[in-house]
Each structure stands twice: as structure tokens, then as C-alpha cells.
Amino acid sequence: MSRISVRGFAVASATAVTTVGAVVGVASGSSAAADDNNFEATAADTTLLADIPAGQQAQVQTASLTQQADAQASAADAAAKKSVEEAARIQAAKDAQTKKQAAEAKLEQERQEKQDKKDAAERASRSEVRSASTFATKSSYTVAEVQAMARQMVPADQFQCFSNIVNHESTWNYQASNPSSGAYGLVQALPGSKMASAGADWQTNPATQIKWGLSYMDGRYGSPCGAWSFWQANHWY
Template sequence: MSGNLVRGFAVASATAVTTVGAVAGVGQSGTGQAVADAGTTASGSTLLADIPMEGQARIQTASLNQQADAQSVAADTSARQTAAEAARVQAAKDAIAKQQEARRKEAQQKEAKRKEAERKALRDAEDGQEEQQQAGGSSTESSGVTQQSSYSVADVQAIARQIVPGGQFTCFSNIVDHESDWNYKAVNPSSGAYGLVQAYPGSKMSSAGADWRTNPATQIKWGLNYMNERYGSPCDAWTFWQANGSY
């Protein structure tokens, strides 16, 4: 590149077109003094007029190309950032959707198992009652529910649904959840409270049946009577429990 072309890069600016026009005007004047005036600033700096027309065109083309390249790079960077942010947002949405779907399926499976266990417990209880009736036997003295050698949580809950009125069952269940987690043999190591409703002492439940230690139906009947007599209903008892942490 010639020395004139190098100097031209140093002074090329937005006024390049005006400068080129000035150069053309000077060429028409034909006076050496006018050329000198157009080619020099007050400070003696070299202007675009010092550069041949071909060089001026090359300078302007290079400048425009640089601007176009810079704009292209900026646009590409912005597009990549936008795409990356969109991908991140979509990935987060997909992850949340998968978690929600997994929880929904898990809840459905648990509910299906719970209902099946309840149906099985009811069928077993009905079958036991029918067998006893055919054999001339009787049900337990306290509840009318056939006693078994052992009970699962589902069994106990199914029995409770038979004894506790439907509108009060949820409140009754909430209390039992907190007191014994539906363990009819639960014992408080500190106080000695016993059973589903944690009667203290446990022997109080003998008023509902002598089999209070091993028969959840007896415990449920006693607990229901206790809640009704002391608080008015299981739901009233649950309201008191929420306020005091016990009943």
C-alpha cells in the first residue's frame, strides 16, 4: 500500500464524500494554490484530497465492509443469546412438566392402592361376618365388626369408615394420624397412652369392650364416643387439637 493510501486510512471519516467533491472542484479550477488549500487543513494534516480517486474508493469500500462485518457479528451474537435463553426457558418448563406428571402418577397409584386395600378389608370383614353367621357365631361384643388376629393400616381405616359417620371421618382420621399413625397397638413411652386415639390410661377403653388392647374396632368406638361427649363431634375435637396440639 502506498504512503498516500496509508495516510488516507488515518483521515477517512463520514466527510469522505464531501472531501471527494472538494477534490473534484479543485481539479476543475486548475490552480495550484487551490489544490494546496484543499489538501491541507489549518493544522497541516493530510486530507483525503491527497489520495488518488482509486485509493479513496478502496478506503470507503474497506470502511463500509468493516461496518457491515461488525453489524453481522453483533447480530449473530444477539441471535445466539436469544436462542440460548429460549432453550433454557423451554428446558425449565419441560423439567417442571415432567415432575408434575411424575407426582400425578405417583398420587394416582397411591390412591388406587389405598382404595383397593379398603375394598379388600371390607370384603374380608363381610366374608368373616357371613362365615360366623353360617356357623352360628357372633361378631365382637363392641362393634359388630368381626375381629381378626392382626390388622393392617388399611384394615383399620376401613373399619373406622364403617363406624364413624361420613361427615366426621376426615376429622377423626386427622386426629388418629397425629396420635398414633393408625397403629392400634401404639404406646406412648412417656405417659403410657395406648391405641389409635391414645387413651390415657388405655384401660379407659374397656368401657367399649374387654378386647380394647387388640381390637381396633373397640378403640374406634370408644374414641368416637369420647370425642362426641367431650367436644361435641370429631370435627370439634380436631379444631381443639389444632389449637392446642392435643385433645
């Protein structure tokens, strides 16, 4: 019969426990009828157990290895589950960020498309108003007549801004001249001869001056209101 020394070995098999209890009882001179509680207390304090038959050794070793394998498998499963959950959390966060960016990009695109359509409509409106405006030539014009021309040539939503600039620059005097700078007309073109691009009668025809001034404001500032915003900040445009 084989012999084995066991120190602090966990016995999982009920049969092995019984056998070890019997052997310990013989080795210590105690009765084999000692109860299980006494056996467990004795086994816990024993540093060297008596002989265990070879067949029972295998049962004890198998039970211990099975417990270890189960514990390792359980730990591996928990780690794998945690890894999967973390990967899912990270992916969900990435997906949410991607959706958010796509939604923001779509909103910005829609906003830009609306703005482009609005700008195109305003440009078309201004061009139509200017090309449709024709006025009989007169030797002189009152302020009311000049303003009436402007209302027909400047888009309604831009007229107040245009009027604000003209008020500050010339008080609606189409013959206003600045002797020190050479600026001339309703919008005080500098030099006044610039307005020749809108018509040869730029010195005497308010409509020509309005046409040139509106074109200048649209080209440089996008609109009369854009020009007025700049004027308010700088007191020139």
C-alpha cells in the first residue's frame, strides 16, 4: 500500500474525508466512532496525516484539482465578461459621438443651404430692382424725389440701412461735395468720378449715384446693412 504525507490539504470527497478520519483515529489511539466535528477540528490542527490508501489519494487529488479548475474557469469567465462589457461601452460611446457629429454636420449643411438661397434671392431682387428703375432726367431734384428714387431702387429690407448711410454722408444732397477730400454725391464716392462706371451723368443724376452706391455696398459689404454695420463701428465705409 502506498503512503502519502498531507499538510493543509483540502479534502473535497466525502469518502476521502471518512477514510482520513478513520486513519487519524487509529494513528492517535482514539475510537473510530468519534463524530465528524471532532475530526474536522483535529484535521485542521494536524500537520502530518496518516496513511491514505492509493485509491483515496487519487480521489482527494482529483477533487482538489477540480476545485482549482472551476475557480480558474470562473475567474476567466468574469474577466472575459468584463472585457466584453467594456468594449461594448467604448463602442457605444463612439457610435453616439459619430451620430452627434453627423447630425451637427447635417444641420450646418441645411443652414448653409438656406443662407445661400436667401443670399441668391436677395441678389436677384436687387438686380431686378436696379435694372427696372428708370427715371426721367431733370435739371434738379428735391430730397423727397431723391428718396423716392432710392425706395424704388433699393430692396425694402435694405432701404433703412442705405438711408442711414446717406443721411450721415450727404443728408440726401446729390450735389454734396467735400472740398478737402474730393468725395461727391449722395454716398460721397471718393473720388466722385468713380461713379462714372454707373453712368456719365453721375454729377447731376441721383439715380446714377444711387445705382453706384448700392453696387458698391453690395460688392464690398454684401448689402447696405452690411455697410451700415461697418459704418457704425468705424464712421466710414
